[in-house]
Amino acid sequence: MSMPLGRLCLRPHASVQLSRFTSTSTDKSSTQALDGDFFALNKRISHLIRTGQIAQAREDFDRMEQRNVVTWNSMITGYVKRREMAKARKLFDEMPERDVVSWNLMISGYISCRGDRYIEEGRSLFDQMPVRDCVSWNTMISGYAKNQRMTEALQLFNRMPNRSVVSWNAMITGFLQNGDVVHAIEFFERMPERDRASLSALVSGLIQNGELDEAARILLECGNRDDGREDLVHAYNTLIAGYGQRGRVEEARKLFDQIPFSHEKGKEGNRRFERNVVSWNTMIMCYVKAGNIVSARELFDQMRERDTFSWNTMISGYVHASDMEEASSLFSKMPNPDALSWNSLILGYSQVGCLELAHDFFEKMPQKNLVSWNSMIAGYEKNEDFVGAVKLFARMQIEGEKPDRHTLSSVLSVSTGLVDLHLGMQVHQMVTKTVIADVPLNNSLITMYSRCGEIKQAHTIFDKMKLQKDVISWNAMIGGYASHGFAAEALELFALMKRLKVRPTYITFIAVLNACAHAGLVDEGRSQFKSMIREFGIEPRVEHYASLVDIIGRHGQLEEAMGLIKSMPFEPDKAVWGALLGACRVHNNVALARVAAEALMRLEPESSAPYVLLYNMYADAELWDDAAEIKLGDADRQQADSNEIARPDFQCLGLKKCSRVIIKYQ
Template sequence: MSNNDGVMGYFLPTIVTTDDDDGKGKELSGERVFYGSTFRLISKLSSTASRRKTSEQRDSYYYCEMFRSKHRSLHLSCRRFYFHLCLSSLSSTNASHDSQLRQLNKKIMQLNRAGRFQEARTLFDEANHKNTVTWNSIISGYVKTREMIKARQLFDEMPERDLVSWNTMISGYLSCLGRAYIEEGKRLFDLMPERDIISWNTMISGYARNGRMDYALHYFNKMPDRNVVSWNAVISGFLQNCDVKNAIETFNRMPNRDAASLSGLVAGLVQNGELDKAASFLHQTGKDCVAGYELVDVYNTLIAGYGQKGMIHEARRLFDEIPSNSPDHLQRNEFIRNMISWNSMIMCYVRSGDVVSARDLFDQMVDRDIITWNTMISGYVHISQMDQASDLFQKMPNPDTQTWNTMISGYAQIGKLDLARDSFEKTPHKNCVSWNSIISGYEKNNDHKGAIKLFIRMQSEGNKPDRHTLSSLLAICSEFVSLELGVQIHQLVVKIVVPDSPLNNSLITMYARCGAIDRAESIFDEMKFKKDVISWNAMIGGYASDGSATKALELFTIMKSYKIRPTYITFISVLSACAHAGLVEEGRRQFKSMVCEYGIEARVEHYASLVDVIGRYGDLDGAMDVIKGMHMEPDKAVWGAILGACRMHNNVELARFAADELMRIEPESSAPYVLLYNMYADAERWEEASRVRMLMDDCKIVKHRGYSLVNFSAR
């Protein structure tokens, strides 16, 4: 055998003979036979397959050549045999490519599902062979994350497109909010070479989701064929846009219904607050159009809806209508309680604070999943029964990160930071919520230094803060009155997230409390139409604490002109502004407006502010009349306001009465003793002053040192 430029040739032995036309034998001595072209083709297709078949092919050539002259008909068979070898190699190669493509597509889909889109794109770019499924898979990943520019770029580069390609892109555009996206989705729909029912349903759902039911109905009426999904899309669209009447009419006109039809209608009616109608449809049509195992899911949806509205008795009635798990019920198309039924009912009780009933159901369950355990533990945490929560936690088979986070929050909620910290350190897999829970716990318990240290550790360990982390840190800056730290946190906010209303509100509060009212005002103005009532309250409160009473009241007037309803917090700030500016009559008028015009029940904070307004003006009798007219027990803020007014206007007798009340409420506080002592000293009533000093000693009251926070800049 010799090789020449990849062409394989074989020397056949001289013993091969053939018969010529006259019947005499001839020897084919040393005749060289080349079959290189055939083997060159096979070699290109699959060198491995060729190597495996070399021996078999050599034998085949030998015998074909041996009988070619004598049996001419066999020559054709020989050629057919080689053609079969070529096809076999082609088939083997194609099968190998198909297998590789299937593995590639499967891997890209798995990475997309795991949210590892960059890895999926790298795999796509490195692949030598791609088919339409490969392109569709990577495009769907971008559509999932709403990266429509990248998805469109790949769509335009596709060598071939199928219906899935077009439908995926249209679905992506219509799932994004905004007129430009919708128009582009419509343009692609119009350009489609062919459409299927999924294409039409995608247009209906997309327009409905964007609140354009007129266009959704246009496509619904225009589509050549409808299926149950088409009808369900229209019904869901009506319900998403709060059109309950048309949703019900469309449901009644449906030629056929499936489980999704009833489930979607019930869920939509629940979201629109129409729980009685949802229950009516469930009982009227449930068993006629939905199989038993699917019907229980609709029941579960309505149970959860009742629970969200606090209608616990109605939820329990539905729960009791679902048969329990027993052999008899298993034969009734499996209409039995499943895990979701039990969890939903337990959640209803937990939401209402009835942990006794929740625990009763919990104990009845034969099997429990992690949601069951977490729901029950969170119920105990919610009412601060940490002993019961801890007992369940110890019995729980496999606590997850959510369970640990719940325990951290629960311990911090009752002020047991040591146990909260211990739970945090023992959490196997900490996530951002774990860090937020412990940082917030330290902040709520006024251990601001500890919270800052935890935040520094969080960053050093490579954990990225989120909005909740930053909000807690801004609250710490407000309490610290640390403008320098607040500015640093603000820079983090801008770097890490796009500030939303809650974060902007925290920034306004922080800057206002730190005395940077101009920065607070700037953020407030930049929010434009994204302001909520908390934003207005924060800015009004900022002006009030800054002493800018006129601006506070002007902003309150603007707030009302925008039809934004004030809250009880708004009026605390407004009354505080009146107190700082000495606007007694305005304070009385705002207090009356709060109660009579807005129907807001006066709280102790409002009374304290009104007492402060009237007392500062010098009308101490009027301030006492307000206290006597309170429908609740005055607290330290109320008596502190009257005591401060007495100090300002030198009314020692009334000060003594207010101080006695404060001593009763806060027996360990030194503030009333010190203030009363100073008033006696100012009036040169040394005997009374001495008695106050002796009373402090007898009660073992220690005067706390005052302190100031001073920032030193190194030069």
């Protein structure tokens, strides 16, 4: 039997491949099927599918006068890759003739859809197929392994006629994914032969199970046994990264030093047990993650063959250290900066507040990708240039870039910052279309809606989250109720949260105290403050004190409030004094108001608010001499009279007009 050379050695059951070049029954003669045009057409289809142009591929496929099994299989691959199993199945059923690959493709498609229903479908095909090759068995085994069904995986493994290295590797990965370290190691030691993936699979699986030292032991053994040399570096690199991720940098370095290092040039690679570029890069990365930029740089300077990775790791290290001088100096020396290098600079400059520089790099970079857009938009948002963020978001859509969870999260924060319900709702729609059940995004939606006053809508989202709520969801919802004066709802939700054993954080208590403040619940506020400390061991922060001062002060117990301020273990901030001043205003305590106002003036000399408030109080009490001592500018006096400041209109470009914002003095 003649077989295309090169395939033979990979396929123990290669004889099933016979139908490879036979034409299908509806097609013309087989001699014609072998001409150059035909191959070109098949090649074109597979190219279209590789590049994701499935619709075009299908058009070509439908137009083809003759097809062979490869044509059909290519088309099926396209649907399988997109998990469109119904379409794949339809083609599969229509095929005039199938080979092993057709069956294997379908099985692997069903398997990667996950879910038991799909596995059963794959298994049923596996059982029906006339001849199975190595790939069929391995697909099925790894399918079971990936879905935590090791019993069935093992059954197939035992029944399998000619096991390959892949079968063993799949079993090892499967055991490790199920936390079965013992069987994984046992299988690894029993393997008749290993390839470059075997050690990698074992080591990375052991790392996932937290068995780093066990992995290190096995590696040392393999090194001593002169065994598995080909991929030993590979495995060492994996383990170095594992130690690094767990902050065990010194152990990572010990492993790095264990790898032999030759000074010969151009001999690096996986074929010899010897440090390669990845080893260096990984070690540098460990230092960067640990914040040890000096050691990272030392290694970087020692390297002979730096690649893009090395440069980018180093640049991102400086970015994390907010050292933009070094970051940009490296960038300018880098031979071929890629998108990642540019993005790191954009990120770094926005991080330190240099939006113009960040934007310069953003405009100058030759090939923007999604991360570039996201970094720039997030940069605007973090620096509170909300309008800049919205403009860029609009431009992004005009230029056809699709937003993802990161984009949407930034723009949602922007909507919240602008209190722009219209924009927020647009983003909400996009979230529904592009992301499935993302907890942080849902949390941001809750915050956005409640900040915009749509507390009902916020609650709808909160409700829909069901079991996937985290503390932040609870905090957002309780905080939303609190800030809108729904104290009963806030406290009820807080009670429910505790019943469900969700541990509150200091933020939860800010919201709870805030709710009490709004509703004038003095005793409730006091007892919540106490329970925070005693039941949950949360140290009160300045925000909690400010809230409690507000609660007590507004109730008229100004002296007690003042006492609380004096008892604070840290300096009161403007919120604390502001709360006291507000309470003094309500209860007409001019003497204490003066103390609070003066403290505020020291903390924020540029703010006119305490002056205005004190002025009004003096005026009400007809203390004209005191009032005269407060020097107000004309503008401030007008404010004192009207009690309102108006901000000019502004526009969110390309999307909508925002309404006038009025800020009222309390």
